[in-house]
Amino acid sequence: MPRFIRRISLFLLVVLSAFFARAQDESSRRSASGVEERYAERASSSILLVYDGKRVEPGLERLLLSALEQSYADLVQDFGSGPVEKVVVVVYAERDFQASTQAPAWADGLFDGRVRVPARGITGVTPELLSVLKHEMTHSFVHFRAKGRAPTWLQEGLAQVEEGKTSAPFASALAGSYAARGTFALQGLEGGFTGFSAPQARGGYAISLAAAEMLRDTRGFGAVAHFLDLLGDGSLVEDAMRETLRADYPRLESDLADWLKLRAR
Ligand SMILES: [Zn+2]
Incomplete structure:
Protein backbone atom coordinates (compact mmCIF):
# COMPACT_ATOMS: atom_id res chain seq x y z
CA MET A 1 0.00 0.00 0.00
CA PRO A 2 1.47 3.43 -0.91
CA ARG A 3 2.68 5.35 2.09
CA PHE A 4 0.17 8.19 1.68
CA ILE A 5 -2.69 5.69 1.79
CA ARG A 6 -1.26 4.23 4.97
CA ARG A 7 -1.11 7.74 6.39
CA ILE A 8 -4.71 8.36 5.41
CA SER A 9 -5.66 5.06 7.02
CA LEU A 10 -3.89 6.05 10.20
CA PHE A 11 -5.62 9.41 10.10
CA LEU A 12 -8.95 7.67 9.63
CA LEU A 13 -8.24 5.52 12.64
CA VAL A 14 -7.56 8.66 14.67
CA VAL A 15 -10.75 10.29 13.37
CA LEU A 16 -12.54 7.07 14.10
CA SER A 17 -11.21 7.04 17.62
CA ALA A 18 -12.49 10.56 18.23
CA PHE A 19 -15.80 9.60 16.64
CA PHE A 20 -16.20 6.61 18.88
CA ALA A 21 -14.97 8.32 22.01
CA ARG A 22 -18.27 10.17 22.19
CA ALA A 23 -21.14 7.82 22.56
CA LYS A 147 -32.44 -14.01 26.03
CA GLY A 148 -29.12 -12.39 26.89
CA ARG A 149 -27.06 -14.77 24.71
CA ALA A 150 -26.16 -12.48 21.79
CA PRO A 151 -22.43 -11.94 21.27
CA THR A 152 -21.34 -8.45 22.32
CA TRP A 153 -20.12 -7.55 18.81
CA LEU A 154 -23.65 -8.10 17.48
CA GLN A 155 -25.32 -6.28 20.39
CA GLU A 156 -23.09 -3.26 19.99
CA GLY A 157 -23.20 -3.41 16.20
CA LEU A 158 -26.99 -3.42 16.05
CA ALA A 159 -27.26 -0.72 18.73
CA GLN A 160 -25.01 1.57 16.65
CA VAL A 161 -26.84 0.76 13.42
CA GLU A 162 -30.12 1.69 15.08
CA GLU A 163 -28.78 4.97 16.39
CA GLY A 164 -27.88 5.81 12.79
CA LYS A 165 -24.12 5.36 12.76
CA THR A 166 -22.21 4.16 9.73
CA SER A 167 -18.81 2.54 9.32
CA ALA A 168 -18.32 4.21 5.92
CA PRO A 169 -15.70 6.76 7.09
CA PHE A 170 -13.37 4.02 8.31
CA ALA A 171 -14.15 1.21 5.86
CA SER A 172 -10.74 1.43 4.22
CA ALA A 173 -8.92 1.46 7.57
CA LEU A 174 -10.77 -1.68 8.67
CA ALA A 175 -10.23 -3.40 5.32
CA GLY A 176 -6.53 -2.54 5.59
CA SER A 177 -6.38 -4.01 9.06
CA TYR A 178 -7.91 -7.28 7.80
CA ALA A 179 -5.47 -7.40 4.88
CA ALA A 180 -2.56 -6.99 7.30
CA ARG A 181 -3.69 -9.40 10.02
CA GLY A 182 -5.96 -11.85 8.20
CA THR A 183 -8.68 -11.53 10.84
CA PHE A 184 -10.99 -9.08 12.57
CA ALA A 185 -10.88 -11.27 15.71
CA LEU A 186 -14.68 -10.96 15.94
CA GLN A 187 -14.96 -14.15 17.94
CA GLY A 188 -12.83 -12.50 20.62
CA LEU A 189 -15.55 -9.85 20.93
CA GLU A 190 -18.29 -12.24 22.04
CA GLY A 191 -17.81 -11.27 25.68
CA GLY A 192 -18.35 -7.87 27.28
CA PHE A 193 -16.21 -4.80 26.59
CA THR A 194 -16.11 -3.80 30.29
CA GLY A 195 -12.45 -4.56 30.83
CA PHE A 196 -11.37 -2.78 27.65
CA SER A 197 -9.28 0.37 27.63
CA ALA A 198 -10.84 3.29 25.74
CA PRO A 199 -8.80 2.58 22.54
CA GLN A 200 -9.65 -1.14 22.69
CA ALA A 201 -13.31 -0.28 23.15
CA ARG A 202 -13.21 2.10 20.17
CA GLY A 203 -11.76 -0.62 17.95
CA GLY A 204 -14.33 -3.11 19.24
CA TYR A 205 -17.23 -0.77 18.55
CA ALA A 206 -15.92 0.05 15.07
CA ILE A 207 -15.69 -3.54 13.85
CA SER A 208 -18.98 -4.41 15.57
CA LEU A 209 -20.75 -1.63 13.68
CA ALA A 210 -19.29 -2.73 10.34
CA ALA A 211 -20.25 -6.39 10.96
CA ALA A 212 -23.85 -5.49 11.85
CA GLU A 213 -24.18 -3.21 8.82
CA MET A 214 -22.80 -5.92 6.54
CA LEU A 215 -25.27 -8.48 7.95
CA ARG A 216 -28.17 -6.06 7.55
CA ASP A 217 -27.18 -5.28 3.95
CA THR A 218 -26.30 -8.82 2.82
CA ARG A 219 -28.55 -11.08 4.94
CA GLY A 220 -31.35 -8.71 5.92
CA PHE A 221 -32.75 -7.73 9.27
CA GLY A 222 -35.15 -10.69 9.30
CA ALA A 223 -32.26 -13.16 9.15
CA VAL A 224 -30.45 -11.32 11.95
CA ALA A 225 -33.61 -11.41 14.09
CA HIS A 226 -33.93 -15.15 13.37
CA PHE A 227 -30.28 -15.56 14.43
CA LEU A 228 -31.13 -13.86 17.74
CA ASP A 229 -34.13 -16.17 18.19
CA LEU A 230 -31.98 -19.29 17.74
CA LEU A 231 -29.47 -17.96 20.27
CA GLY A 232 -32.39 -17.38 22.62
CA ASP A 233 -33.42 -21.01 22.10
CA GLY A 234 -29.97 -22.08 23.27
CA SER A 235 -28.12 -22.62 19.95
CA LEU A 236 -24.36 -22.11 19.91
CA VAL A 237 -23.28 -18.93 18.11
CA GLU A 238 -21.72 -20.60 15.07
CA ASP A 239 -24.52 -23.19 14.76
CA ALA A 240 -27.12 -20.42 14.70
CA MET A 241 -24.90 -18.43 12.32
CA ARG A 242 -24.70 -21.30 9.83
CA GLU A 243 -28.44 -21.80 9.92
CA THR A 244 -29.53 -18.17 9.57
CA LEU A 245 -26.60 -16.15 8.22
CA ARG A 246 -24.98 -18.68 5.85
CA ALA A 247 -21.66 -18.27 7.65
CA ASP A 248 -19.26 -19.40 10.34
CA TYR A 249 -16.75 -16.90 11.76
CA PRO A 250 -14.12 -17.22 8.99
CA ARG A 251 -16.82 -16.83 6.31
CA LEU A 252 -18.42 -13.92 8.16
CA GLU A 253 -15.06 -12.17 8.36
CA SER A 254 -14.14 -12.72 4.70
CA ASP A 255 -17.60 -11.47 3.67
CA LEU A 256 -17.06 -8.47 5.90
CA ALA A 257 -13.64 -7.81 4.36
CA ASP A 258 -15.17 -7.95 0.85
CA TRP A 259 -18.03 -5.67 1.89
CA LEU A 260 -15.61 -3.16 3.42
CA LYS A 261 -13.42 -3.18 0.31
CA LEU A 262 -16.42 -2.27 -1.84
CA ARG A 263 -17.36 0.55 0.52
CA ALA A 264 -13.79 1.83 0.74
CA ARG A 265 -13.69 2.63 -2.95
ZN1 LIG B 1 -24.11 -0.46 23.62
Whole structure:
Protein backbone atom coordinates (compact mmCIF):
# COMPACT_ATOMS: atom_id res chain seq x y z
CA MET A 1 0.00 0.00 0.00
CA PRO A 2 1.47 3.43 -0.91
CA ARG A 3 2.68 5.35 2.09
CA PHE A 4 0.17 8.19 1.68
CA ILE A 5 -2.69 5.69 1.79
CA ARG A 6 -1.26 4.23 4.97
CA ARG A 7 -1.11 7.74 6.39
CA ILE A 8 -4.71 8.36 5.41
CA SER A 9 -5.66 5.06 7.02
CA LEU A 10 -3.89 6.05 10.20
CA PHE A 11 -5.62 9.41 10.10
CA LEU A 12 -8.95 7.67 9.63
CA LEU A 13 -8.24 5.52 12.64
CA VAL A 14 -7.56 8.66 14.67
CA VAL A 15 -10.75 10.29 13.37
CA LEU A 16 -12.54 7.07 14.10
CA SER A 17 -11.21 7.04 17.62
CA ALA A 18 -12.49 10.56 18.23
CA PHE A 19 -15.80 9.60 16.64
CA PHE A 20 -16.20 6.61 18.88
CA ALA A 21 -14.97 8.32 22.01
CA ARG A 22 -18.27 10.17 22.19
CA ALA A 23 -21.14 7.82 22.56
CA GLN A 24 -20.10 4.48 23.85
CA ASP A 25 -21.77 2.46 26.43
CA GLU A 26 -21.30 -0.74 28.28
CA SER A 27 -23.90 -3.45 28.33
CA SER A 28 -22.59 -5.62 31.14
CA ARG A 29 -24.84 -6.51 34.00
CA ARG A 30 -24.17 -4.48 37.06
CA SER A 31 -26.54 -3.64 39.80
CA ALA A 32 -27.33 -0.08 40.71
CA SER A 33 -30.37 -1.19 42.67
CA GLY A 34 -31.71 1.07 45.32
CA VAL A 35 -30.90 4.18 43.32
CA GLU A 36 -34.03 4.59 41.24
CA GLU A 37 -36.53 3.79 43.98
CA ARG A 38 -36.44 7.43 44.98
CA TYR A 39 -37.06 8.55 41.44
CA ALA A 40 -40.38 9.65 39.96
CA GLU A 41 -41.92 7.47 37.28
CA ARG A 42 -43.95 8.01 34.14
CA ALA A 43 -45.19 5.20 31.93
CA SER A 44 -46.55 4.50 28.47
CA SER A 45 -47.82 1.12 27.27
CA SER A 46 -44.33 -0.07 26.36
CA ILE A 47 -41.98 2.12 28.38
CA LEU A 48 -41.48 2.97 32.02
CA LEU A 49 -39.51 6.20 32.30
CA VAL A 50 -37.83 6.62 35.68
CA TYR A 51 -36.27 9.95 36.53
CA ASP A 52 -35.60 12.46 39.22
CA GLY A 53 -38.74 14.62 39.17
CA LYS A 54 -37.02 17.50 40.91
CA ARG A 55 -34.77 18.19 37.96
CA VAL A 56 -36.82 17.26 34.87
CA GLU A 57 -39.42 19.77 33.73
CA PRO A 58 -42.95 18.40 33.21
CA GLY A 59 -42.87 19.41 29.53
CA LEU A 60 -39.54 17.69 29.08
CA GLU A 61 -40.75 14.43 30.56
CA ARG A 62 -43.51 14.32 27.92
CA LEU A 63 -40.97 15.03 25.17
CA LEU A 64 -38.67 12.31 26.52
CA LEU A 65 -41.43 9.74 26.66
CA SER A 66 -42.66 10.53 23.18
CA ALA A 67 -39.09 10.33 21.81
CA LEU A 68 -38.69 6.97 23.53
CA GLU A 69 -41.98 5.74 22.08
CA GLN A 70 -40.84 6.73 18.59
CA SER A 71 -37.55 4.84 19.06
CA TYR A 72 -39.50 1.85 20.34
CA ALA A 73 -41.81 1.90 17.29
CA ASP A 74 -38.80 2.11 14.92
CA LEU A 75 -37.22 -0.88 16.64
CA VAL A 76 -40.43 -2.94 16.43
CA GLN A 77 -40.34 -2.32 12.65
CA ASP A 78 -36.85 -3.79 12.38
CA PHE A 79 -37.07 -6.56 14.97
CA GLY A 80 -40.66 -7.58 14.28
CA SER A 81 -41.62 -7.43 17.93
CA GLY A 82 -40.64 -5.75 21.17
CA PRO A 83 -39.87 -7.04 24.66
CA VAL A 84 -42.80 -8.65 26.48
CA GLU A 85 -42.19 -6.51 29.54
CA LYS A 86 -42.01 -2.74 29.56
CA VAL A 87 -38.61 -1.27 28.77
CA VAL A 88 -37.44 0.54 31.89
CA VAL A 89 -35.47 3.69 31.08
CA VAL A 90 -33.66 5.33 33.98
CA VAL A 91 -32.60 8.91 33.30
CA TYR A 92 -29.90 10.16 35.67
CA ALA A 93 -31.00 13.76 35.87
CA GLU A 94 -29.41 14.59 39.20
CA ARG A 95 -27.16 11.82 40.47
CA ASP A 96 -23.82 11.27 38.86
CA PHE A 97 -24.26 8.57 36.23
CA GLN A 98 -20.72 7.17 36.35
CA ALA A 99 -20.67 7.04 40.14
CA SER A 100 -24.15 5.51 40.37
CA THR A 101 -23.64 2.80 37.76
CA GLN A 102 -19.87 2.18 37.94
CA ALA A 103 -19.94 2.45 34.13
CA PRO A 104 -16.53 2.82 32.45
CA ALA A 105 -15.47 6.44 31.94
CA TRP A 106 -15.95 6.06 28.18
CA ALA A 107 -19.59 4.96 28.53
CA ASP A 108 -22.40 7.31 27.50
CA GLY A 109 -25.13 4.94 28.57
CA LEU A 110 -25.66 1.48 29.99
CA PHE A 111 -27.98 -1.48 29.61
CA ASP A 112 -28.09 -3.98 32.45
CA GLY A 113 -31.70 -5.10 32.05
CA ARG A 114 -32.69 -1.44 32.33
CA VAL A 115 -31.69 1.36 30.00
CA ARG A 116 -29.62 3.87 31.98
CA VAL A 117 -28.62 7.22 30.51
CA PRO A 118 -26.94 10.28 32.00
CA ALA A 119 -28.81 13.53 31.37
CA ARG A 120 -27.52 15.89 34.01
CA GLY A 121 -28.67 19.44 33.50
CA ILE A 122 -31.02 18.19 30.78
CA THR A 123 -33.07 20.97 29.19
CA GLY A 124 -34.27 19.29 26.00
CA VAL A 125 -34.21 16.11 23.95
CA THR A 126 -31.03 16.71 21.95
CA PRO A 127 -30.01 14.56 18.95
CA GLU A 128 -27.14 13.23 21.11
CA LEU A 129 -29.53 12.14 23.86
CA LEU A 130 -31.85 10.59 21.28
CA SER A 131 -28.93 8.57 19.86
CA VAL A 132 -27.94 7.29 23.27
CA LEU A 133 -31.54 6.40 24.14
CA LYS A 134 -32.08 4.51 20.88
CA HIS A 135 -28.73 2.74 21.24
CA GLU A 136 -29.54 1.54 24.73
CA MET A 137 -33.12 0.65 23.84
CA THR A 138 -31.79 -1.55 21.02
CA HIS A 139 -29.93 -3.50 23.70
CA SER A 140 -33.23 -4.24 25.42
CA PHE A 141 -34.71 -5.56 22.14
CA VAL A 142 -31.64 -7.73 21.42
CA HIS A 143 -31.58 -8.93 25.02
CA PHE A 144 -35.25 -9.92 24.78
CA ARG A 145 -34.86 -11.79 21.48
CA ALA A 146 -31.64 -13.63 22.34
CA LYS A 147 -32.44 -14.01 26.03
CA GLY A 148 -29.12 -12.39 26.89
CA ARG A 149 -27.06 -14.77 24.71
CA ALA A 150 -26.16 -12.48 21.79
CA PRO A 151 -22.43 -11.94 21.27
CA THR A 152 -21.34 -8.45 22.32
CA TRP A 153 -20.12 -7.55 18.81
CA LEU A 154 -23.65 -8.10 17.48
CA GLN A 155 -25.32 -6.28 20.39
CA GLU A 156 -23.09 -3.26 19.99
CA GLY A 157 -23.20 -3.41 16.20
CA LEU A 158 -26.99 -3.42 16.05
CA ALA A 159 -27.26 -0.72 18.73
CA GLN A 160 -25.01 1.57 16.65
CA VAL A 161 -26.84 0.76 13.42
CA GLU A 162 -30.12 1.69 15.08
CA GLU A 163 -28.78 4.97 16.39
CA GLY A 164 -27.88 5.81 12.79
CA LYS A 165 -24.12 5.36 12.76
CA THR A 166 -22.21 4.16 9.73
CA SER A 167 -18.81 2.54 9.32
CA ALA A 168 -18.32 4.21 5.92
CA PRO A 169 -15.70 6.76 7.09
CA PHE A 170 -13.37 4.02 8.31
CA ALA A 171 -14.15 1.21 5.86
CA SER A 172 -10.74 1.43 4.22
CA ALA A 173 -8.92 1.46 7.57
CA LEU A 174 -10.77 -1.68 8.67
CA ALA A 175 -10.23 -3.40 5.32
CA GLY A 176 -6.53 -2.54 5.59
CA SER A 177 -6.38 -4.01 9.06
CA TYR A 178 -7.91 -7.28 7.80
CA ALA A 179 -5.47 -7.40 4.88
CA ALA A 180 -2.56 -6.99 7.30
CA ARG A 181 -3.69 -9.40 10.02
CA GLY A 182 -5.96 -11.85 8.20
CA THR A 183 -8.68 -11.53 10.84
CA PHE A 184 -10.99 -9.08 12.57
CA ALA A 185 -10.88 -11.27 15.71
CA LEU A 186 -14.68 -10.96 15.94
CA GLN A 187 -14.96 -14.15 17.94
CA GLY A 188 -12.83 -12.50 20.62
CA LEU A 189 -15.55 -9.85 20.93
CA GLU A 190 -18.29 -12.24 22.04
CA GLY A 191 -17.81 -11.27 25.68
CA GLY A 192 -18.35 -7.87 27.28
CA PHE A 193 -16.21 -4.80 26.59
CA THR A 194 -16.11 -3.80 30.29
CA GLY A 195 -12.45 -4.56 30.83
CA PHE A 196 -11.37 -2.78 27.65
CA SER A 197 -9.28 0.37 27.63
CA ALA A 198 -10.84 3.29 25.74
CA PRO A 199 -8.80 2.58 22.54
CA GLN A 200 -9.65 -1.14 22.69
CA ALA A 201 -13.31 -0.28 23.15
CA ARG A 202 -13.21 2.10 20.17
CA GLY A 203 -11.76 -0.62 17.95
CA GLY A 204 -14.33 -3.11 19.24
CA TYR A 205 -17.23 -0.77 18.55
CA ALA A 206 -15.92 0.05 15.07
CA ILE A 207 -15.69 -3.54 13.85
CA SER A 208 -18.98 -4.41 15.57
CA LEU A 209 -20.75 -1.63 13.68
CA ALA A 210 -19.29 -2.73 10.34
CA ALA A 211 -20.25 -6.39 10.96
CA ALA A 212 -23.85 -5.49 11.85
CA GLU A 213 -24.18 -3.21 8.82
CA MET A 214 -22.80 -5.92 6.54
CA LEU A 215 -25.27 -8.48 7.95
CA ARG A 216 -28.17 -6.06 7.55
CA ASP A 217 -27.18 -5.28 3.95
CA THR A 218 -26.30 -8.82 2.82
CA ARG A 219 -28.55 -11.08 4.94
CA GLY A 220 -31.35 -8.71 5.92
CA PHE A 221 -32.75 -7.73 9.27
CA GLY A 222 -35.15 -10.69 9.30
CA ALA A 223 -32.26 -13.16 9.15
CA VAL A 224 -30.45 -11.32 11.95
CA ALA A 225 -33.61 -11.41 14.09
CA HIS A 226 -33.93 -15.15 13.37
CA PHE A 227 -30.28 -15.56 14.43
CA LEU A 228 -31.13 -13.86 17.74
CA ASP A 229 -34.13 -16.17 18.19
CA LEU A 230 -31.98 -19.29 17.74
CA LEU A 231 -29.47 -17.96 20.27
CA GLY A 232 -32.39 -17.38 22.62
CA ASP A 233 -33.42 -21.01 22.10
CA GLY A 234 -29.97 -22.08 23.27
CA SER A 235 -28.12 -22.62 19.95
CA LEU A 236 -24.36 -22.11 19.91
CA VAL A 237 -23.28 -18.93 18.11
CA GLU A 238 -21.72 -20.60 15.07
CA ASP A 239 -24.52 -23.19 14.76
CA ALA A 240 -27.12 -20.42 14.70
CA MET A 241 -24.90 -18.43 12.32
CA ARG A 242 -24.70 -21.30 9.83
CA GLU A 243 -28.44 -21.80 9.92
CA THR A 244 -29.53 -18.17 9.57
CA LEU A 245 -26.60 -16.15 8.22
CA ARG A 246 -24.98 -18.68 5.85
CA ALA A 247 -21.66 -18.27 7.65
CA ASP A 248 -19.26 -19.40 10.34
CA TYR A 249 -16.75 -16.90 11.76
CA PRO A 250 -14.12 -17.22 8.99
CA ARG A 251 -16.82 -16.83 6.31
CA LEU A 252 -18.42 -13.92 8.16
CA GLU A 253 -15.06 -12.17 8.36
CA SER A 254 -14.14 -12.72 4.70
CA ASP A 255 -17.60 -11.47 3.67
CA LEU A 256 -17.06 -8.47 5.90
CA ALA A 257 -13.64 -7.81 4.36
CA ASP A 258 -15.17 -7.95 0.85
CA TRP A 259 -18.03 -5.67 1.89
CA LEU A 260 -15.61 -3.16 3.42
CA LYS A 261 -13.42 -3.18 0.31
CA LEU A 262 -16.42 -2.27 -1.84
CA ARG A 263 -17.36 0.55 0.52
CA ALA A 264 -13.79 1.83 0.74
CA ARG A 265 -13.69 2.63 -2.95
ZN1 LIG B 1 -24.11 -0.46 23.62
